[in-house]
Amino acid sequence: MDAWRGMSGERVGGAFALAFILGFVALALAPLLRFGGAGGVDPQLAGVLAFTLWQASLSTLLSVAFGAVVALSVARRPHFKGWVWLLRFMAAPMGLPALAAAFGVLAVWGREGTLNSVLSFFGVGTKFNVYGMTGILIAHTFFNIPLAARLFTAALDRFPPTYWKLAANLGLGRISLFRFVEGPALMAALPGVAGLIFMLCATSFTLVLTLGGGPAATTLEVAIYQALKFDFEPGRAVFLVLVQVVLTGLVLAFLAAFPAPAEERAQQGAEARRFDGGSLASKLWDGLVIAAFLLFCGAPFVAILIDGVRADFPHLLADRLFWQALQTSAVLGLSAALLAVLLSWLIAMARVSTRSLIFAGGLDAGGSLILLTPPIVLSTGWFLWLKGGGGFAPYVLVAIINALMALPFALRVLQPAVRSHVERTRRLSESLGLNGFQRLRIIDGPALSRPLFMAFFFALSLSLGDLGAVALFGGEGLVTLPWLIYARLGSYRTTDAAALTLILAVVCMVFAVLGTPSDRRQGEAGR
Amino acid sequence: MTRAIELDGVALTLGSHRFGFDLEVAPGSFTAVTGPSGSGKSTLFNIIAGFETPDAGRVLLGGRDVAATAPGARPVSLVFQDNNLFAHLDIFTNVALGVNPSLRLNAAERSAVSSALSRVGLGGFETRMPATLSGGEKQRVAFARALVRKRPIMLLDEPFAALDPALRHQMGDLLAALHRDEGFTVLMITHDPDEARRLADRFVLVEAGHVAGQGAIADLQGDRVG
Numbered sequence: 241m242d243a244w245r246g247m248s249g250e251r252v253g254g255a256f257a258l259a260f261i262l263g264f265v266a267l268a269l270a271p272l273l274r275f276g277g278a279g280g281v282d283p284q285l286a287g288v289l290a291f292t293l294w295q296a297s298l299s300t301l302l303s304v305a306f307g308a309v310v311a312l313s314v315a316r317r318p319h320f321k322g323w324v325w326l327l328r329f330m331a332a333p334m335g336l337p338a339l340a341a342a343f344g345v346l347a348v349w350g351r352e353g354t355l356n357s358v359l360s361f362f363g364v365g366t367k368f369n370v371y372g373m374t375g376i377l378i379a380h381t382f383f384n385i386p387l388a389a390r391l392f393t394a395a396l397d398r399f400p401p402t403y404w405k406l407a408a409n410l411g412l413g414r415i416s417l418f419r420f421v422e423g424p425a426l427m428a429a430l431p432g433v434a435g436l437i438f439m440l441c442a443t444s445f446t447l448v449l450t451l452g453g454g455p456a457a458t459t460l461e462v463a464i465y466q467a468l469k470f471d472f473e474p475g476r477a478v479f480l481v482l483v484q485v486v487l488t489g490l491v492l493a494f495l496a497a498f499p500a501p502a503e504e505r506a507q508q509g510a511e512a513r514r515f516d517g518g519s520l521a522s523k524l525w526d527g528l529v530i531a532a533f534l535l536f537c538g539a540p541f542v543a544i545l546i547d548g549v550r551a552d553f554p555h556l557l558a559d560r561l562f563w564q565a566l567q568t569s570a571v572l573g574l575s576a577a578l579l580a581v582l583l584s585w586l587i588a589m590a591r592v593s594t595r596s597l598i599f600a601g602g603l604d605a606g607g608s609l610i611l612l613t614p615p616i617v618l619s620t621g622w623f624l625w626l627k628g629g630g631g632f633a634p635y636v637l638v639a640i641i642n643a644l645m646a647l648p649f650a651l652r653v654l655q656p657a658v659r660s661h662v663e664r665t666r667r668l669s670e671s672l673g674l675n676g677f678q679r680l681r682i683i684d685g686p687a688l689s690r691p692l693f694m695a696f697f698f699a700l701s702l703s704l705g706d707l708g709a710v711a712l713f714g715g716e717g718l719v720t721l722p723w724l725i726y727a728r729l730g731s732y733r734t735t736d737a738a739a740l741t742l743i744l745a746v747v748c749m750v751f752a753v754l755g756t757p758s759d760r761r762q763g764e765a766g767r
Numbered sequence: 768m769t770r771a772i773e774l775d776g777v778a779l780t781l782g783s784h785r786f787g788f789d790l791e792v793a794p795g796s797f798t799a800v801t802g803p804s805g806s807g808k809s810t811l812f813n814i815i816a817g818f819e820t821p822d823a824g825r826v827l828l829g830g831r832d833v834a835a836t837a838p839g840a841r842p843v844s845l846v847f848q849d850n851n852l853f854a855h856l857d858i859f860t861n862v863a864l865g866v867n868p869s870l871r872l873n874a875a876e877r878s879a880v881s882s883a884l885s886r887v888g889l890g891g892f893e894t895r896m897p898a899t900l901s902g903g904e905k906q907r908v909a910f911a912r913a914l915v916r917k918r919p920i921m922l923l924d925e926p927f928a929a930l931d932p933a934l935r936h937q938m939g940d941l942l943a944a945l946h947r948d949e950g951f952t953v954l955m956i957t958h959d960p961d962e963a964r965r966l967a968d969r970f971v972l973v974e975a976g977h978v979a980g981q982g983a984i985a986d987l988q989g990d991r992v993g
Contacts (some may be wrong), residue, residue, distance in 0.1 A: 279849035405818060410916075411839020412868045424855040515818060515838055718839065 249676060251599070254590020257583045258606040261647075264640055265613055268621030272478045289483060292459040293762075295373060295448075296441040299380035303437050306381065307388025308426050310533045313398035313526035314389065315515040326530070327393065330386040333537060335752025337705025338383075338446035339722045340745040343729070343737060344540025345379045345451065346370065347547050353545065371453030379447040384437045391436075391501040395429035397420060401512055408515035411580075417516060418440075432501035439491045443484075443614045445708040446722075451730065460484045463614045465711055474624055481617050488612050541745075548742020551735045562740070565724040572635065572720060573703040576642035578687055580699035582694055583643060584650040588658040607651045610644040615708040618644070625713045633715035643711040646699030653698070657691040698755025704750040769794070771920060773923040773954035776852075777814060777824035786810055786976035788824075792969075794919070797953040798986065799963035801972035808956045811973060812922045815954075816843050829919060839868070843988055844913035844951075847926045851909035853899040858884065858908055859893035865912035876915075881909040887941065903934045910945060921946075922956040927962070935959075939966050960987060 313327060333341065346665065348354045349370040356367050370378065399421070407421055445461040452458055458466070460480055466475040556562055584607070591603045610618075622637050661684070669679050707722040714723040721744050728737040779786045786807050790796055800808050812824060812866040813819040817838035826833050828842050852861045862880045863872055872880070884892055887907040897905060906926055912977065913921055914916075926942075927935040927944040943966050946953050954971075957963050963970060970987045 402847045402850040403853060404853065405816075405838075405845065405847075406853075408818070408838040409816060409841075409843065411837070411847045412862050412864070416864075416868045416870070420853060420856060420860070420870075424853075428855070439854050513818070 250586075250589040250593040253586040254599070254603055255526050257586035258602055260607055261583070261606045261644065264644070265618065267611055267625070268613070268618045270368060270615075270621070271624040272481055272621050279375070281569075285480070285483070288458055288460055288480075289487075291457060292442060295376050295380070295457075295459065295552065296438050296444075297351070298373075299377055299384065299441040300364055300434050300438045302377060302381050303384035303388045304430065304434050305341040306385045306533075307433070309394050310385065310389040311392030311426070312422060314520075315393050315422075316514050316526055318397075318496060318512045318514060327390065329392075329534070329537070330390040330712040331756065332541070332749070333383045333386050335701060335747050335749045336541075337707075337722060337744055338379075338444070339450065339705065339707050339725055340544060340741045340748070341379055341382060341540060342447055342450040343545045343547075343725070345375060345382060345742040347543035347674055347738075348539045349375065349378055354539070371451060372457040374449030375453070376444075376448055376457065380441050380449055382537055382540060384440065385533070387702065388433050388437060389476065389533070391433045392426055395425045395501075399425060403516050404512070404516075412516075414516070414522075414582045419677070429501055431498040432495070435491065435495040435498060439488070439495065439611070442491060445487060445614075445616055445711070448712070449707075450726070459710075460487065461614065464616050464620055467657055468620060468623060468712060477620055480625075481620055484617060485613060494610060509575070530628045544741055544745050547734075547738035548745075551739035551742070553739055556736055557740045559736075561719060561724065565719045565721050568635075568719055569704055569721040572639050572642065573700045575635075575639040576703035577696045579639060579643035580646040580650050581696045584647055585692065587647075588654045589662075591655065592659050592662045608648040610647060614647060615641050615645060615706070616712075619709050619712045619736075631717075634718050638713060638718070642703035642706055643699060645706065645709070646695070646702045649698055649702075650695035653694050654688075654691045657688055658679070661687050688765055694755050696755070697751045701748045701751035701755055704751065706745060771796070771829060772810060772815060772954070773825075773827040773830075773977045774811075775825040775827070777821045777826060778878070779810070779819055779821050781810070781819070781958070784810075784847050784976060785812075788814065788978055790971065790978055790981075792952060792954065794829075794952050795950045796969050797943075797967045797972055798955070798969040799871070799967035799987070800954055800973060801958070802955045802969050802979070806973045807976040808973050809924060810976070812845075812954070815920070816915065816922060817839075817841050817846060823948055825854065842918045843920045843922060844918045845914050845929065846906065846909045846921070846926045846971070847915065849902070849904075849905075851912075852905055856894065858895050858897065858900070859890070861908055862912045862915060865916040871988045879915055880911075882906070883914040886914065886945075887911045887919050895976075902929050903938055906930070906938060907941070910941065913951075914945065914949070917949075919952055921951045921953045923953065925958070927959070935962065942966065963987060 263616055284393075313325070314320075317323065320326070325503045332560075335650060336344075343710050346353060351367065351370070353370070359366070359368060403421060407417055411422060442459075443461060444459070445465070448457070448459045449465065460483060464477050464480045464484065467473045467480060517523065587603050590601060590764065594600050594603070616652065618641050622633075665687070669675070669683055674683060703709050705722060707726060710718065710720050710723050711726075713719070715725075719727075721740060725737050725740045725744065728734070728740065770791045771794040772790065773894055774788045774790040777786075777788045779836065784807070788807075788811055790811075800811065803806055810819060814821055815828070817833065817836065818832075833841055852858075853864075856864075859868075859880060860870065862883060863870055863877075866872055866876050867879065881890070881893060887910045889904060889907050892900070892904075892908075897908070900908070923942075927938050930938060939962060942953075942955075945951070946966075953967075955963075956965065964987060967984045970981060970984050971978055
């Protein structure tokens with residue numbers, strides 16, 4: 241009986257977390273349904289939908305193709321001295337807030353950017369225009385070529401080391417090796433990788449908002465935002481939201497049919513060795529590919545750093561609005577992170593305690609509900625409830641939405657750790673009569689502190705850098721760092737924006753690193 | 768008479784481990800390679816197969832110095848303890864890669880693949896995937912591939928270690944039969960002295976990165992080596 245009491249407490253906690261999430265989302269959707277969709281399928285919506293899908297498809301295609309090329313070169317050189325750093329670099333863009341990335345892309349590719357300086361130095365008259373599809377594709381590939389490369393490298397790396405020995409012993413040449421070994425590894429990972437990237441690009445808000453530039457290059461998410469913020473057409477926004485939910489639902493259904501892309505390395509202890517790639521041509525090619533990759537994905541980082549360092553910090557530090565934004569961001573970020581940790585803890589503990597498949601399925605769905613109803617959908621619903629916001633409510637809403645955004649990632653770190661921890665300690669705890677708070681304090685807390693901190697920092701980084709949830713409410717009252725950057729960029733005060741971007745990028749990257757399981761830490765997370 | 772394998776003053780340093788091998792193996796012999804774990808047995812194989820390049824010394828296979836010969840061009844077939852088959856390719860393809868690495872096979876070669884499978888007791892397995900095979904069957908496929916490759920030297924790195932004793936016996940008999948029929952020169956790493964005595968006619972003892980002893984299999988000492 242004691243055992244059941246302990247476990248039912250966890251189930252109650254999970255039910256509470258689930259009810260909270262479902263309630264929050266349902267309340268957001270309620271006014272949407274009440275307003276009803278207005279506008280229907282008109283040419284403008286068709287255009288927006290077509291552009292959303294088209295840019296996401298192109299972004300996915302480019303990211304997957306170049307990501308695969310980079311992965312092939314990187315996986316071929318496991319003895320390259322900077323190999324580990326190369327893999328870490330591939331994870332770097334994920335920690336960078338989308339708005340900072342947009343700034344970096346503009347600094348490299350924009351009107352006054354590096355590329356145009358180079359062009360004019362060589363006397364090329366035409367200026368490269370980044371806004372529109374070009375800018376969106378550059379920004380999306382900046383984020384997703386490294387992501388694809390990382391997942392593809394892991395897929396190649398997961399093959400047993402004997403495969404490469406066999407391939408060498410059988411004398412497989414460049415083409416045969418690709419056809420029989422590398423190609424199948426990439427193909428196995430392709431649906432998961434492509435689906436994930438398509439999902440990210442189809443729901444990308446900040447990058448399209450900042451780099452789209454005009455009605456010709458607008459995605460659903462941005463159209464929702466504009467319908468509410470500028471046109472105040474709730475009916476139209478609601479209809480767009482419904483289309484958005486159907487779209488993300490379809491992509492999620494597609495993704496569910498394929499195994500999620502895995503990141504873990506294969507065989508512990510067994511060192512991957514490659515016996516191909518010894519020729520000079522092969523070395524040149526791989527060097528060229530890796531150098532081009534570093535240049536393309538590294539340039540925005542360098543640009544953020546250089547522009548930021550050059551910016552007028554004293555001027556910024558004297559700005560009252562900066563301190564207000566910093567304070568708001570800190571409060572929002574900490575609240576979101578704490579809430580994300582609490583919710584993911586409750587869900588993860590309930591998930592291992594329940595034997596009900598329905599409840600387990602509900603917990604899984606609740607943990608990743610934000611993927612189906614993106615931040616802009618939730619904030620639209622609540623925006624309509626609050627008739628525009630103001631007061632204290634938007635702070636709470638943004639913190640909750642940020643927490644929900646972090647939840648799928650937090651659960652991915654926490655869930656396996658909780659599972660193996662509970663499997664190891666449950667019987668012993670029960671036989672010692674350790675239950676409830678005592679068990680939390682003595683057994684669970686210390687053992688799970690690392691994945692919990694990771695979830696905390698990840699959520700903190702995500703919330704600090706987020707513009708999507710804040711965008712609708714941002715303004716006189718609610719000013720966060722990303723919102724301030726966006727406002728400064730909009731009013732062409734780019735040196736302020738540069739300094740702010742550098743601060744935001746550094747802070748978010750540091751927290752993202754603390755929130756990301758490294759190879760070594762991943763092993764300990766389950767210990 | 769030309770040696771099948773000759774290692775002449777071969778030296779190699781890997782990290783803090785130093786290896787030095789001098790070894791002569793007669794053609795058509797079956798040599799059990801024994802020695803404690805980490806003594807350098809697999810490194811010896813890696814040198815012969817071309818996965819490690821010696822810092823000094825010569826490696827001669829069939830009397831030819833293979834210093835400049837890529838692994839795929841050496842007269843060597845390999846069988847590992849596991850993961851001998853590409854899991855995403857069917858059995859026919861796995862064996863056929865031993866005939867031609869770009870898989871352009873004529874009719875005679877295709878039937879050679881099928882008859883090799885029959886010889887190892889896997890006739891009709893062509894379209895099966897490796898995951899549907901037992902551990903012993905997978906090793907049989909690796910033997911079939913070695914058969915169609917027709918390389919005079921066969922290196923087996925604990926090929927039966929993952930199998931249960933009855934199956935080990937059976938697979939050992941198959942290997943002995945193939946050795947008898949084809950006249951391969953066989954080197955097999957094993958930790959099982961009974962297996963070594965049953966199959967091999969020579970033994971090589973590797974200790975601390977060197978060949979510490981060799982001779983006729985009758986002189987192999989001990990119940991369990993390594």
